[in-house]
Amino acid sequence: MQPTKLTVRKDKKSLEIAFGDTExxxxxxxxxxxxxxxxxxxxxxxxxxxxxxxxxxxxxxxxEPVGNYAVRITFDDMxxxxxxxWVYFQDLGQNKEERWAxxxxxxxxxxxVR
Numbered sequence: 001m002q003p004t005k006l007t008v009r010k011d012k013k014s015l016e017i018a019f020g021d022t023e024x025x026x027x028x029x030x031x032x033x034x035x036x037x038x039x040x041x042x043x044x045x046x047x048x049x050x051x052x053x054x055x056x057x058x059x060x061x062x063x064e065p066v067g068n069y070a071v072r073i074t075f076d077d078m079x080x081x082x083x084x085x086w087v088y089f090q091d092l093g094q095n096k097e098e099r100w101a102x103x104x105x106x107x108x109x110x111x112x113v114r
Contacts (some may be wrong), residue, residue, distance in 0.1 A: 002068065002086055012059035012076075017089050025093030029060045034073050034103060035092065038082035050053065051103075051114035 010085065017026040033053040035041070043049045047096035055077070062074040066083050074080035092099060107114065 001090070003089065006071070006086045008060050008063065012061070015060060017093065023083060023093065025096065027092055027096070029058045029075065030055050031092070031100060032073060033079060034082070035099060036079065036082035037084060037088050040079070040081050051106050051110055051112060051113060053107055056114040
């Protein structure tokens with residue numbers, strides 16, 4: 001399903017994405033950066049996945065379409081290798097609280113900060 005709305009907020013710290021009238025999500029730039037679908041963050045297997053800290057003030061600098069199925073986001077730390085598919089955005093939106101809680105627990109476990 002293609003989004004009906006995809007907007008970066010004026011402060012560049014979050015993105016609003018809507019799928020129809022009932023599914024509307026606000027995803028922070030920090031969340032998008034630390035959970036980027038890129039190989040740099042996710043690795044090529046679960047064992048290679050990296051925990052990224054220190055991105056609390058990250059901003060979205062640019063978004064470029066990738067075909068009809070995704071966008072590439074460039075963040076102000078110049079990370080831009082993740083391809084954010086509509087399916088990935090929808091998953092992040094639907095599971096936002098759970099994914100964020102897992103991330104915060106992982107940071108704490110590793111002695112890292114946001």
